[in-house]
Amino acid sequence: MVFAGIDLGGTSIKAGIVNEAGKILAEASAPTNPKRPYQEMTRDFITCVMDAMNKSDTKMEQLASIGIGIPGIADQATGKVVFCPNIGWRDIPLKEELQKYIDRPVYIDNDATVAGLAESYAGVSRNCRSSVFLTLGTGVGGGIIIDGKPWSGAHGIGSELGHMTLVANGIPCNCGNNGCMERYCSATAVIQMAKQVCMTYPESRMVYLAGGSPDNLNARCVFDAAKEGDKPALMVFEKYVDYLAMAINNVSAFLDPEMIVLGGGVSHAGIFLLDAVRARLPRYLLYKSLPSARVELAQLGNDAGIIGAAFLGMANAPRE
Amino acid sequence: MVFAGIDLGGTSIKAGIVNEAGKILAEASAPTNPKRPYQEMTRDFITCVMDAMNKSDTKMEQLASIGIGIPGIADQATGKVVFCPNIGWRDIPLKEELQKYIDRPVYIDNDATVAGLAESYAGVSRNCRSSVFLTLGTGVGGGIIIDGKPWSGAHGIGSELGHMTLVANGIPCNCGNNGCMERYCSATAVIQMAKQVCMTYPESRMVYLAGGSPDNLNARCVFDAAKEGDKPALMVFEKYVDYLAMAINNVSAFLDPEMIVLGGGVSHAGIFLLDAVRARLPRYLLYKSLPSARVELAQLGNDAGIIGAAFLGMANAPRE
Numbered sequence: 001m002v003f004a005g006i007d008l009g010g011t012s013i014k015a016g017i018v019n020e021a022g023k024i025l026a027e028a029s030a031p032t033n034p035k036r037p038y039q040e041m042t043r044d045f046i047t048c049v050m051d052a053m054n055k056s057d058t059k060m061e062q063l064a065s066i067g068i069g070i071p072g073i074a075d076q077a078t079g080k081v082v083f084c085p086n087i088g089w090r091d092i093p094l095k096e097e098l099q100k101y102i103d104r105p106v107y108i109d110n111d112a113t114v115a116g117l118a119e120s121y122a123g124v125s126r127n128c129r130s131s132v133f134l135t136l137g138t139g140v141g142g143g144i145i146i147d148g149k150p151w152s153g154a155h156g157i158g159s160e161l162g163h164m165t166l167v168a169n170g171i172p173c174n175c176g177n178n179g180c181m182e183r184y185c186s187a188t189a190v191i192q193m194a195k196q197v198c199m200t201y202p203e204s205r206m207v208y209l210a211g212g213s214p215d216n217l218n219a220r221c222v223f224d225a226a227k228e229g230d231k232p233a234l235m236v237f238e239k240y241v242d243y244l245a246m247a248i249n250n251v252s253a254f255l256d257p258e259m260i261v262l263g264g265g266v267s268h269a270g271i272f273l274l275d276a277v278r279a280r281l282p283r284y285l286l287y288k289s290l291p292s293a294r295v296e297l298a299q300l301g302n303d304a305g306i307i308g309a310a311f312l313g314m315a316n317a318p319r320e
Numbered sequence: 321m322v323f324a325g326i327d328l329g330g331t332s333i334k335a336g337i338v339n340e341a342g343k344i345l346a347e348a349s350a351p352t353n354p355k356r357p358y359q360e361m362t363r364d365f366i367t368c369v370m371d372a373m374n375k376s377d378t379k380m381e382q383l384a385s386i387g388i389g390i391p392g393i394a395d396q397a398t399g400k401v402v403f404c405p406n407i408g409w410r411d412i413p414l415k416e417e418l419q420k421y422i423d424r425p426v427y428i429d430n431d432a433t434v435a436g437l438a439e440s441y442a443g444v445s446r447n448c449r450s451s452v453f454l455t456l457g458t459g460v461g462g463g464i465i466i467d468g469k470p471w472s473g474a475h476g477i478g479s480e481l482g483h484m485t486l487v488a489n490g491i492p493c494n495c496g497n498n499g500c501m502e503r504y505c506s507a508t509a510v511i512q513m514a515k516q517v518c519m520t521y522p523e524s525r526m527v528y529l530a531g532g533s534p535d536n537l538n539a540r541c542v543f544d545a546a547k548e549g550d551k552p553a554l555m556v557f558e559k560y561v562d563y564l565a566m567a568i569n570n571v572s573a574f575l576d577p578e579m580i581v582l583g584g585g586v587s588h589a590g591i592f593l594l595d596a597v598r599a600r601l602p603r604y605l606l607y608k609s610l611p612s613a614r615v616e617l618a619q620l621g622n623d624a625g626i627i628g629a630a631f632l633g634m635a636n637a638p639r640e
């Protein structure tokens with residue numbers, strides 16, 4: 001059996017056929033064009049899946065299920081997309097619409113959850129029964145795996161780790177609250193911290209790597225300059241690592257998973273970031289002498305979207 | 321079948337025989353005397369269980385299991401108490417020791433987890449597949465129930481909700497960190513806030529209810545004065561409710577359980593507190609128009625310790 005996985009993003013629809021080992025056999029994609037009717041977009045989902053099936057010589061009877069990772073919230077019971085702000089969707093009967101074309105089980109879940117699921121089946125956390133995935137990108141997303149299955153909550157609104165309060169009455173967040181974790185742990189946070197430091201240290205290597213203008217700073221400039229030993233960049237880096245260690249400790253104190261996986265753009269800083277986070281974490285752990293979650297870097301990169309969506313079919317066998 | 325439940329506290333050992341409906345058929349207790357050898361204390365566990373069995377006319381063949389709630393951390397796999405600071409225990413083979421006397425399955429878990437389990441079997445969250453229990457007492461403890469089973473984490477150090485950072489670099493906590501949730505949401509936090517307010521408003525009704533001295537303030541004085549409309553007490557109450565709503569939102573954003581149950585001393589403020597928390601919570605919820613966790617008061621009070629410990633036997637059937 002093989003599984004179809006669809007990774008729905010704001011710019012593109014990516015579909016793939018994935019085997020039981022988590023290998024993508026073939027892929028196809030189309031532009032999202034979010035403003036059109038959902039029925040039209042759904043037809044493109046189907047076209048992409050069929051295209052990938054053809055490329056991989058998959059017959060319809062081999063296809064076990066279709067899974068979709070969305071940048072939003074789904075209702076598992078009804079197969080509706082409840083809310084998907086980037087696509088402009090609200091209460092869209094996506095499962096029903098897809099099943100007009102292909103009569104297979106359809107599973108829909110949040111994209112960060114799906115990426116976490118991919119890592120837990122075919123990536124770094126593949127031998128873990130429980131893991132928490134953190135996407136450190138423009139924002140911070142979360143994916144929770146418990147007993148090998150994704151957990152998006154009783155109402156589908158869980159694993160929004162980026163919007164947990166880390167600093168009560170702290171920096172205002174787009175969500176309307178203050179001090180959300182993503183205001184301190186995202187790539188956006190790195191850039192904000194760096195811009196502030198560069199006002200005092202305009203000669204920082206960060207500014208040079210940003211082409212001479214702090215306006216062009218990105219997280220990579222900061223991490224690269226820090227790796228080179230640039231002091232202002234190291235100030236930013238250490239502050240960022242400190243907040244990230246606090247956030248990771250919060251995950252351990254709450255759920256204590258076997259592993260916490262760092263993904264998303266910031267994680268491209270690689271072992272340099274990982275070593276620093278691991279070194280800082282014990283400062284915050286409640287039981288410093290007891291075993292706790294291993295912290296690791298994600299392995300699957302962008303493929304996690306398709307692989308995890310496909311694996312929703314395997315993972316969504318009913319819980320006990 | 322019936323289940324034995326033992327509630328181990330710093331002052332007393334309480335044991336009970338509990339039926340499948342969650343009714344305590346009989347109880348027995350003994351002083352803890354934490355300084356003696358664990359073997360001696362274990363004999364008192366057994367004596368109390370036997371005593372409660374006698375009182376309830378329970379025959380040995382009717383006893384399904386023995387469960388123990390401890391103010392610490394247990395290793396489910398080995399049946400060892402890993403760490404129990406109030407009792408002075410570290411790596412105590414409690415299951416092995418108990419099974420020298422009674423050859424029945426032994427389950428050990430954290431006391432807040434056990435209380436949450438009791439509520440989820442026989443209390444306010446009894447129809448919920450997932451719930452989070454918060455004990456708001458001297459500190460703040462947490463109990464997580466997922467798919468009807470307690471979740472203490474992959475290493476047994478989870479559900480320490482009181483020690484999640486809510487205010488980065490905030491008030492110092494006994495644990496060595498700063499800004500832990502329990503520094504803002506416990507009864508101790510209420511008292512601290514009240515003492516500070518009473519320095520400016522020594523004529524507050526709170527001080528009167530504390531017998532005229534702010535040194536004797538407790539959480540009840542604050543809530544009672546607030547109920548009577550005392551303005552300084554209302555200032556404290558509103559600040560406390562605000563932090564508690566933030567913490568409850570963090571639980572929803574992370575795990576999104578079906579229900580969040582408030583227990584412990586502070587919850588005796590009852591519907592007055594519950595109404596205020598429910599009114600404040602939408603300010604923080606990420607998806608204000610979508611369904612989210614119901615917030616309720618615990619129902620079982622002190623009995624939750626025995627009932628939940630007993631139910632560990634029912635709940636610990638292996639997960640999927």
